[in-house]
Amino acid sequence: MLDIKNLKASVEGKDILKGLDLQVKAGEVHAIMGPxxxxxxxxxxxxxxxxxxxxxxGSVTWxxxxxxxxxxEERARAGLFLAFQYPVxxxxxxxxxxxxxxxxxxxxxxxxxxFDAMDFLTRVKAEMKAVGMKEEFLYRAVNEGFSxxxxxxxxxxxxxxxxxxxxxxxxxxxxxxxxxxxxxxDGVNRLRSPERSLIVITHYQRLLDYIVPDHVHVxxxxxxxxxxxxxxALELEEKxxxxxxxxxEIHAAPPAAGxxx
Amino acid sequence: MKTATPARKIDxxxxxEYSAGFETLLEADTLPKGLSEDVIRVISxxxxxxxxxxxxxxxxxxxxxxxxxxxWAAVSFPEIDFQDIVYYSAPKKKDxxxxxxxxxxxxxxxxxxxxxxxxxxxxxxxxxxxxxFDSVSVATTFQKELGQHGIIFCSFSEAVKTHPELVxxxxxxxxxxxxxxxxxxxxxxxSDGSFVFIPKGVKxxxxxxxxxxxxxxxxxxxxxxxxxxxxxxSVSYLEGCTAPMRDENQLHAAVVELIALDDAKIKYxxxxxxxxxxxxxxxxxxxxxxxxxxxxxxxxxxxWTQVETGSAITWKYPSVILRGDDSVGDFHSVALSxxxxxxxxxxxxxxxxxNTKSTILSKGISAGHGxxxxxxxxxxxPKAEGARNYTQCDSLLIGDQxxxxxxxxxxxxNPTAHVEHEATTSRIGEDQLFYAMQRGLTAExxxxxxxxxxxxEVFKELPMEFAVEAQNLLGVSLEGSIG
Numbered sequence: 001m002l003d004i005k006n007l008k009a010s011v012e013g014k015d016i017l018k019g020l021d022l023q024v025k026a027g028e029v030h031a032i033m034g035p036x037x038x039x040x041x042x043x044x045x046x047x048x049x050x051x052x053x054x055x056x057x058g059s060v061t062w063x064x065x066x067x068x069x070x071x072x073e074e075r076a077r078a079g080l081f082l083a084f085q086y087p088v089x090x091x092x093x094x095x096x097x098x099x100x101x102x103x104x105x106x107x108x109x110x111x112x113x114x115f116d117a118m119d120f121l122t123r124v125k126a127e128m129k130a131v132g133m134k135e136e137f138l139y140r141a142v143n144e145g146f147s148x149x150x151x152x153x154x155x156x157x158x159x160x161x162x163x164x165x166x167x168x169x170x171x172x173x174x175x176x177x178x179x180x181x182x183x184x185x186d187g188v189n190r191l192r193s194p195e196r197s198l199i200v201i202t203h204y205q206r207l208l209d210y211i212v213p214d215h216v217h218v219x220x221x222x223x224x225x226x227x228x229x230x231x232x233a234l235e236l237e238e239k240x241x242x243x244x245x246x247x248x249e250i251h252a253a254p255p256a257a258g259x260x261x
Numbered sequence: 262m263k264t265a266t267p268a269r270k271i272d273x274x275x276x277x278e279y280s281a282g283f284e285t286l287l288e289a290d291t292l293p294k295g296l297s298e299d300v301i302r303v304i305s306x307x308x309x310x311x312x313x314x315x316x317x318x319x320x321x322x323x324x325x326x327x328x329x330x331x332x333w334a335a336v337s338f339p340e341i342d343f344q345d346i347v348y349y350s351a352p353k354k355k356d357x358x359x360x361x362x363x364x365x366x367x368x369x370x371x372x373x374x375x376x377x378x379x380x381x382x383x384x385x386x387x388x389x390x391x392x393x394f395d396s397v398s399v400a401t402t403f404q405k406e407l408g409q410h411g412i413i414f415c416s417f418s419e420a421v422k423t424h425p426e427l428v429x430x431x432x433x434x435x436x437x438x439x440x441x442x443x444x445x446x447x448x449x450x451x452s453d454g455s456f457v458f459i460p461k462g463v464k465x466x467x468x469x470x471x472x473x474x475x476x477x478x479x480x481x482x483x484x485x486x487x488x489x490x491x492x493x494x495s496v497s498y499l500e501g502c503t504a505p506m507r508d509e510n511q512l513h514a515a516v517v518e519l520i521a522l523d524d525a526k527i528k529y530x531x532x533x534x535x536x537x538x539x540x541x542x543x544x545x546x547x548x549x550x551x552x553x554x555x556x557x558x559x560x561x562x563x564x565w566t567q568v569e570t571g572s573a574i575t576w577k578y579p580s581v582i583l584r585g586d587d588s589v590g591d592f593h594s595v596a597l598s599x600x601x602x603x604x605x606x607x608x609x610x611x612x613x614x615x616n617t618k619s620t621i622l623s624k625g626i627s628a629g630h631g632x633x634x635x636x637x638x639x640x641x642x643p644k645a646e647g648a649r650n651y652t653q654c655d656s657l658l659i660g661d662q663x664x665x666x667x668x669x670x671x672x673x674x675n676p677t678a679h680v681e682h683e684a685t686t687s688r689i690g691e692d693q694l695f696y697a698m699q700r701g702l703t704a705e706x707x708x709x710x711x712x713x714x715x716x717x718e719v720f721k722e723l724p725m726e727f728a729v730e731a732q733n734l735l736g737v738s739l740e741g742s743i744g
Binding site: 048075076077081084088091093101102 | 704713
């Protein structure tokens, strides 16, 4: 279980998170919604351990461990996965090599035997099929020259291979047309299980038509200002973020399909 | 946050110690510091050289006296006092080793620490090793087997004694003593090196390998390598270099000449790991080397592959003169400069024959306060109908205190020439490291993976065992069998 208490964080001296509380139990799917600048991405980056973000107060416990004291790669190996809003390109490094190195780092940590090339290929090809990626993407450099949709599929592929206990999807829906969105949502839904927790960060309720959350939270100015069930997302879609009170932006209309990031 | 940051981890990764920095205590036969005609006469006499070679050295010396060190390279260092250098140092020996069993065990241990056990390595890998320790070649393995093919692979001094006619015919015909300041100095004082001769039609059955190591203090190492491949012959030659850690700078001014006659092929690979100095720039080797290949015959092919990770200063431009029609020249290079290292390296491709082709692939990696310069010249002579060149220069920056420069020069004097040049610069970003670490990799593994990916095209040109060594040198773990 993930327990975030009074979390405050700043970047370059600017306070972004101002006392955030959130509990995510095993098997639950939580959606975090909010206008631009409310701190959604900061939350995901802080949980993953990015050092540009400074935690100034509060605590994050994950299955009894102090998450904030763990190095980035330790968090990953323990099963925390962040699907990036903007997946990073690594020229010269093949996707296959990158994925195999990551999968084996995680398996080693979990006391599982490392995959050899054949095991790995069998496994990765099956997962690629499931997310609709062609095999050629194995031999291309990590995310280099991928379209927005291909990058997001690659994130879902990595998530499936790494079998996380806690997955955070940071605006994974942005820049996707409706077909790509369905593929990504399918991939995420396949991962739902009683042991696995998911945090889905999104600006729009559209994604939640496909990934149905157990809980919905509204983030505004660094705090969770409303929590509720699935219906809260629908309410937001109808009324926009303006009615929340202190939110900065009124914006509720879903984006045009296939819009660029 | 209390966790280690990617930036800090890069620093500790870059601060790894020089692992070849041990010194071997051997009794040495060393001349006093300084250079004069008398010193040259002594060197020549100690080596029992024929008169023509002494005269050649003296002429080079007189020429050198009229020359000044080149100033155009993008490197800076205090002026070298050429009278403060020892020009000859040899491990003391009674009668000279006739076989490996007679070689000083201390010396063999040094090679083992370097990963060149003459016995095992040579036998297991099928590599013939000619090891140059300071200035005298210590042991040459596999000479007999090579001899059956008519191949000559021995120290330069030995070649002077056993095949003076070949030395006389080819020495200085690619890099004349007057070529440049350091080549002139080398010609005057060179003490040893390697000599390879592959007769007509013979494909050398094994990789030939030489390890150079600078051991004695204040020693300049001036080795001379001469490789000749006659018509239709081929050879792959590997050169590895290391030096112990020292506070003072040591000069290394070598000359390598390659000659390929009709249809001959020479592949020359270097992994250079000279001591680079400490992280504040104290000590380290000055590596001022002239390497040049002459595609003298039609359809000949000369290929340079270098991985330069060491030296305080590298000044080196392995070049090819494409004289024969349809001849081919390649240059593949990885140069890493970390801490205060300065590398000014590149190549010259001189197209003289018709339909000559050259490829230049340069990968420069700068980290810490390192400075990396690529300097290239592609010259297409008026008679070089149909000449083609493709050049690609890529720079990778690690951290924000380092520098990368690219100075390509193209002189095309024939309208049928095709010359292409591509260049890129990229940086290992904090975002790339964070991404890889979020997938469970350590910062070290992430940097290694990115650097390895960057260098892949060059590493694949290296013979297998050298490719492994090159990856290790860059702190790169071996890649899996896929990808």
